[in-house]
Amino acid sequence: MKVQSLYISALHKNVGSLFITMGIMEILKTKIDKVAFFRPIIFDKNIKDKDIEFISQKYKLDMSYEECYGFDLGEVESIIASKGLDELITQLFEKFKKLQERYEFILCEGIARSLFTSNSNQNINALLAQNFGSSIISIFSAKERSSQEIYEDISIEKQNLLSLDIPCFSMFVSRVDEKNFPELENKLKEYSPNISFLKELPELDVLTLEDITETLEAKKIVFSQNDNVRAVRGFVVASLGVDDFLQEIKEDALVIVDAKRSDIILALIASFYSKEYPKISAVLFVGDSELSQSLKKIILGLHEYKIPFLSIEDDAFESVKKLLNVYPRLRVNSERKIALALGLFSASIDMAAFEQKIKVQKSDVMTPIMFQYKLFEMARKKKKNIVLPESSDERILRAAEIVLRRDVADITLLGKADEIREHSLKLGLDISKATIIEHEKSELLEEFSHSFYEMRKHKGITLEASRDTMIHSTYFATMMVHLGYADGMVSGALHSSADTIRPSLQIIKTTSDVELVSSIFFMCLKTKVLIYGDCALNQNPNAKELSQIAISSADTARLFDIVPKVAMLSYSTGESGSGVDVDKVREATMIVKSLRSDLEVDGPLQYDAAVDKSVASIKLPNSKVAGEASVFIFPDLNTGNNTYKAVQRSSGALAIGPILQGLKKPINDLSRGCTVDDVLNTILITAIQANI
Structure with missing residues (x-):
């Protein structure tokens, strides 16, 4: 099958996952109409995920924010601790498959492995890619790391993917220092052409005024929409005299100044209009001092090129502390960064080969979770009626409730209606959608007895003996299938295999091309x-x-x-x-x-x-x-x-x-030691067999 999803997985934070996601999304959106973006795990659901916001807005995805993620880190740790890793994967798999019903392609972006608190959880991205049936894109950072360290990381990842049978779509080494590029390329030549190098572009790490105003919640005194994308390459605190201060200002600097320093403010305005001085990015007023009316008049009266003026109530020291914790973000309106990032992406890969690979890459992985989901989907396509003759068994009732709630098949239970309802209520189950037949008193009993008599009279059976036989629940259920009152039967939780199979051999019989069940x-x-x-x-x-x-x-x-x-x-x-x-x-x-x-x-x-x-x-x-x-x-x-x-x-x-x-019609036998899942899977398979 063609690749219908890709999973982007990064080892560490700040490796440029979003840039790569954007580059791949550019390719997908030019070829495929309905593309979904899904982050199985985000950092904190109480904080808007920036990657989801960016991709959703930029590519105008027809998805709600909630559809774009599964759980946050806290929920992940809680689910694993209480119910295990398989439960987490199952729940995320179901969310993924719901998207797959509506979209032609799903691009997944995993959370950085380094964010997980337990080493045992750091393989979650790979396990999710495996269960999603996704080819994986692995990202490695070259920032402050030797070529040998990167080589070892890639080798380990390759072995990990091989052990899980996950197709490796591509690998990226990001943030590569240009002077180290030849050595790194030579070290990793054995992985070529499956590896691409993204060189470090300092511009992509430069802050913008929007990064600062958003983090500091600064008040905008003089500010236009276009000022959001202004670069901020450093901070200068105006604590000196005018002459000394003017020697300190640099291109694209954010100047931090007390609103009372009218001398510095006027000097900044003058330097901004002078051809001899660097052009600062903005001025940030700190403290609770108010600008004088005369300064306000000058600032607001400036024409053409205006310096952005911001203010916050913190003093200079606290402001600098906060500024040191501001990180650059890629935003929809960051046209410069977007152009730079896409240019880097296009220059670093063979675009034609990449597009072709998306068309032909295959994943033959089928995990147990995937197979069980497949059973649900196949059964749901054409709902069948499955009869369960062992309604007194708790496992049967629990499996029946799951089938009914998921609406994948109709269920008929044999037994006394009052007893079945009472039993299910005690178990806290809702089987109200099931059909209940008291087979020992059913109007069908006479029809079934005559049918069985006609089938077996050459063996010497009497009509009375046929009636006695049909009172047995497995015989009654098998006759229901034979005569079209049900599409399949599942039994064996309480009965022996012989009790299940013998009626099917006597009533339903084998298909024309085989003589053997x-x-x-x-x-x-x-x-x-x-x-x-x-x-x-x-x-x-x-x-x-x-x-x-x-x-x-x-x-x-x-x-x-x-x-x-x-x-x-x-x-x-x-x-x-x-x-x-x-x-x-x-x-x-x-x-x-x-x-x-x-x-x-x-x-x-x-x-x-x-x-x-x-x-x-x-x-x-x-x-x-x-x-x-x-x-x-x-x-x-x-x-x-x-x-x-x-x-x-x-x-x-x-x-x-x-x-x-x-058999001509589906009858399936359970082990008497079966679990609820065993019953559930067998019901689903029986329903699918009935579609023949």
Whole structure:
């Protein structure tokens, strides 16, 4: 997929993140109409974020200020402390995805890593970029740092991004001293052309009068709108006599003077109009003294070139202290700085290549959070009705409430209405939007009994026995799906797998192209989602059955937008091994290829050759699957079940399943040890399967 978001990440403060953000926004806004700007974390929500204000105003973004950020630092620390880092990432991910629904591209700007109080939190920008599916732009400062230090920072960052499977879109080294540029460029040549250098431009760090008036909250005596962008390159305190003072004034200086010093004020006015003296930026009156009426008359009566006059109530000493804490800002009306910054950006990168990269750069990362969000979105597109026969279970009710509140599916609960409502109220849940059917007394019971009798009478079942069978909640729910009263069923929290699967085999049956019901697990690793089959149902499938498991698993992969590259697993790779077990896998691979020429499938493959490109290049160099497999078919239940559990426990992977496949309509089985999240994910998957 094309890049739909970029994430700008800086190691330290004051590295020029906003200049780079602006440069990239210039490119985006010329090519894409609907662009969003998002800062997942800001410093303090009680203080307007300057970068958000600037980008929003300059590019006239169709976004409210609140949409442009997630949390402030205080909230971030609180969420991590109370609920953990995953909860923070999940909440920010949801905010990000809401923007993605409305915009074609999202440009993210992270907060400087150095602002986090804990070293363990300093990787948040990378983790957010990973979960957003964003390519990352890393910024490093060369200010007062050696080329070796910069080299080490970049090397560490590169390894960090590789470990997280985050595409590095570009790297910038900013604030490069021109005299150190050749040495730095030579030191970092191994990273070329993915690195750009932004030379230090002192002008970008120069204060403006607007910076000063805003920070000091100064009163404007003589001041025009254009005076806001005046540069202030230094401060001069007028404490000397006129002759000595005039020797001290410099170009673009802010002169700090007591309003009583009429001699200095008149001298300043005279020097301003003289060709022989530097032109000061402004005059700042300090203290609580008032200008004399005669001086006011002179100042207000000046024509053409006017000196800006400001005043504050602090004395000279306090004023200087405050001025030392004024920092330059890039503002929408800072035309000079903007022009300088954009010029620097354009001169430092290959603009055409940069634009082209935005079009073609891909991110194949799929984190567990991303996959779970994907399930919600896919289910929401076409809401289905999922029946849950185990309404007495707390986990079922909690998952049902989430589904209903997020409005991704309709829910039907089986059981006594009064008991279900009472139970949910005790739990503090609202399941009022669910449909409740008392299946033992339902009007549907007679219809279902007759339907089941017609299906099974050749097996010797009586109508009375059919009625007794239909009173069982899983049979009733399965018949609801079969006859179209529901689109799918999820059960197994209280019942055995046999209780869930047997009714589906008797009533719904398999699809026309397979004779076998099988299962898969979605294995959500840190940066990708793999499919493992069959790890739950078929104990020792023969070659034909194994081929059907492979075909069903590939079709499931496609349903969830996973490109199926099917690895038929065994203890040997290619033609290197022999024996009954490996021959079975080899035969199954041939059957799949003969039945489904549209699938990329290879086998037998060892697991390492299926997932590791370096191993694959040695063991099976011409394979289109080896090293890139996304669907893994295990030769038997013992191998599959142990492997999925080993991967789940050792890597921390999220295992979603088992998900049944091969049935005409979706029925899914839960483990009796399932969590609320397990139930929720299974409901979503069942709803998506119902869209076929």
